[in-house]
Amino acid sequence: MPGDLGLAISFYLLAAITLVSALMVVSLRNIFHAGLFLVLTFVGVAGLYLTLNAAFIAAVQVLVYGGAIAVLMLFAIFLTRNAMTQGNLPGRFRFPAMAMASIIFVVFGYVFLMTRWAPGSAGQVYIAPDQVSGVLLTEFVFPFEMASVLLLAAMIGAIVLARTPAEEETKA
Amino acid sequence: MIYPALNHYMLVSAALFAVGLYGVLSRRNAVGVLMSIELLLNSVNIALVAMSRYLGQNGAASGQVFAIFVITVAAGEASVALALLIAVYRSHGGVDVESVNSLQG
Numbered sequence: 038m039p040g041d042l043g044l045a046i047s048f049y050l051l052a053a054i055t056l057v058s059a060l061m062v063v064s065l066r067n068i069f070h071a072g073l074f075l076v077l078t079f080v081g082v083a084g085l086y087l088t089l090n091a092a093f094i095a096a097v098q099v100l101v102y103g104g105a106i107a108v109l110m111l112f113a114i115f116l117t118r119n120a121m122t123q124g125n126l127p128g129r130f131r132f133p134a135m136a137m138a139s140i141i142f143v144v145f146g147y148v149f150l151m152t153r154w155a156p157g158s159a160g161q162v163y164i165a166p167d168q169v170s171g172v173l174l175t176e177f178v179f180p181f182e183m184a185s186v187l188l189l190a191a192m193i194g195a196i197v198l199a200r201t202p203a204e205e206e207t208k209a
Numbered sequence: 210m211i212y213p214a215l216n217h218y219m220l221v222s223a224a225l226f227a228v229g230l231y232g233v234l235s236r237r238n239a240v241g242v243l244m245s246i247e248l249l250l251n252s253v254n255i256a257l258v259a260m261s262r263y264l265g266q267n268g269a270a271s272g273q274v275f276a277i278f279v280i281t282v283a284a285g286e287a288s289v290a291l292a293l294l295i296a297v298y299r300s301h302g303g304v305d306v307e308s309v310n311s312l313q314g
Contacts, residue, residue, distance in 0.1 A: 048213040052221045057227055059248055063232030068240055075244050082251050085221070088213070089262045094254075095254065101280050106247060106287045113240045113291045117304045129307070134234030137276050142227035150217040154264060162271045172270045173277065184281045191285030198292035201299075 048088045055081030072114055074106045094167035218259035225252035239304040241298065243290050250283045 061074035073170060078101040086095035173181055225248060232245025254276045259271020298304050301311075 045213055048217065051216070056221065056224055057229065060226045062244055062248065063228055063236065063241070068238050071241060071244060075247065078221035078248065079251070082255060085218070085255055089218070089258050091258045091262065091273055091276075094258055094273055094280075097277060097280055098254075101284055102247070102251070105284060109287050110244055110247075111290050113243065116295055117240060117298045131235045133233050138272065139235060142223055145223035145226065146220055147269040149216055149223060154215060155271050163248055164265070164273055169273045169277070170269045173274050174298055176271075177278075180278060184278060186253075188281065188285050191289050191310050195288045195292035199291065199295045 051084040072110050079103045215263040215303040222252045
């Protein structure tokens with residue numbers, strides 16, 4: 038089936054792009070370059086969502102991660118500027134961290150490969166974007182409203198935390 | 210057998226999680242730690258959407274809705290974390306996580 042073959046090829050390509058750029062994110066010394074690879078990782082994950090027929094999530098991923106969060110990260114890099122010239126010195130926990138991550142990967146991979154997934158795993162479900170919004174605004178309407186309260190709290194919290202002390206004095 | 214199967218997506222998710230965990234534990238720059246946390250959240254989202262696709266009943270969009278909530282929380286977390294980083298940068302003159310130890314006994 039040519040459709041399945043194309044899907045498989047694009048999946049492996051996107052998975053390779055995502056994982057390689059994720060490795061770059063955690064290993065590059067220059068934090069600015071790591072931030073650029075982070076954007077590539079987000080776009081790769083959005084492509085993976087497209088191979089899963091989750092078009093709405095893919096669009097949200099590009100908008101929120103590829104747009105907003107990536108810009109926030111680059112802002113963070115530039116606002117904490119001397120960290121950029123200093124680069125990313127190797128931490129003390131480098132080898133324990135590598136061991137820990139390898140153990141997690143091996144355990145998760147073993148569990149995922151050994152699990153007998155539910156019988157439905159042979160078939161695939163297509164979920165249209167309007168179904169997502171329908172469920173979001175009926176069954177999950179309370180969490181949906183809570184999410185907006187959470188975003189408001191995060192916004193106010195961010196403003197309070199980032200406010201300069203000088204502004205406080207001029208106001209008082 | 211349909212390729213790529215659910216296992217493939219779960220393995221990608223596990224690999225991305227491991228990479229992100231390594232980043233969180235080994236980065237000294239706090240911005241790098243923040244970026245690695247975003248990788249962790251993304252890996253969980255891949256698992257959620259893949260399971261929704263392969264295991265969900267027809268019309269059950271819960272997995273994708275959960276992914277949307279994770280993205281929402283990640284956005285809030287990133288904004289607060291950026292504000293915290295700026296506050297730390299102002300008080301410590303840098304964002305090296307090993308130099309921020311004022312609370313250490």
